[in-house]
Amino acid sequence: MTEHRPFLALATVRRGCVDTRQHFSVGGSGRADQGQLGPLHGWNDVEFAPHSDLGLQAHRDVEIVTWVRSGAITHEDDAGNRTRLVANSIHVMSAGAALHRAERNEENLPARQFQIWLRPRTPASTPRCSTRACSLGCREGRFVTLASGDPEDVRAGALPIHADARVRIATLREGTAMQYVLPMPGSAYLVADHGRLDVGPIRLTRRDGIAIRGETWLMLRAQDDTDVVIVELLR
Incomplete structure (x- = not known):
């Protein structure tokens, strides 16, 4: 079963000069009919104007899990971490029992990011952060695992998360078609970033999402060049 969530139909939150579209209802904010998918309970499409902050x-x-799509974002938290995240980089934060953080665009250009929220396997873990880059060259035409709760993925270079999920990305060129196999039980959420993508019979336009439940594989066809970000649920 698939559920198309068009970008223009997503709930919008505006804080100062930061605009957020919510693929999921989070903390009473967002559309009530767009609830969580297993441990995945938040996916925010965030745009920062120059010199803006949350x-x-x-x-x-x-x-x-934060994927920076363009520009640069500065992350700072009360555990003493301060990181400037540039485009094509991923940042993972485990909040643990409690963590306060700030996000700022300190640059002269806008910045865009996806921010994905996952429920941890166990509560009150130790707060931590980690970062890695994933260049266009390493993901072109194939999916790369950015972050995962599967130890085998972590040994292969993915950032570790304490959740039953993996976050993957691919850059697909116009005309690319591929069969994408899902782990059982076959639930996932996918977003086409900046181009049109057919997922089976459903056409996603830029920044649309699709919730997938109970499927074993997907047929993907890129109608334009686009990044495709997917969160697979592992249980």
Whole structure:
């Protein structure tokens, strides 16, 4: 079963000069009919205007995976971490029992990111952060695992998360077609970033999402050049 979530139909939150579209309802914000998918309970499409910020935010018992799509974002938290995240980089944060963090665009250009929220396997873990890059060359025409709760993925270079999920990305060129096999039980959420993508009979336009439940494989056809980000649920 698949559920198309068009970008223009997503709930919108505006804080100062930061605009967020919510693929999932989070903490009472967002569309009630767009609920969580297993441990995946948040996917925000965030745009920062130049020199804008979200201010200090408190988090508890959540794994947050951030993929920077353009520009640069500065992350800072009360555990002493401060990182400038540039485009084509991924940042993983385990909030643990409690963590406060701020995100800022300190640059003269806009910045865009996906921010994915996952429920951890166990609560009150130790807060931690890690970062890696994934260049266009390493993901062109194939899916690369950016972050995962599977130890085998971590040994292969993915950033570790304490959740039953993996986050993957591919850059597909116009005309590319591939059969994508899902892990059992076959639930996932996929977003086409900047181009049109057919997922079986459903056409996604830029920044649309699709929730997938109970499927074993997907047929993907890129109608334009596009990045494709997918979160697979492992249980």
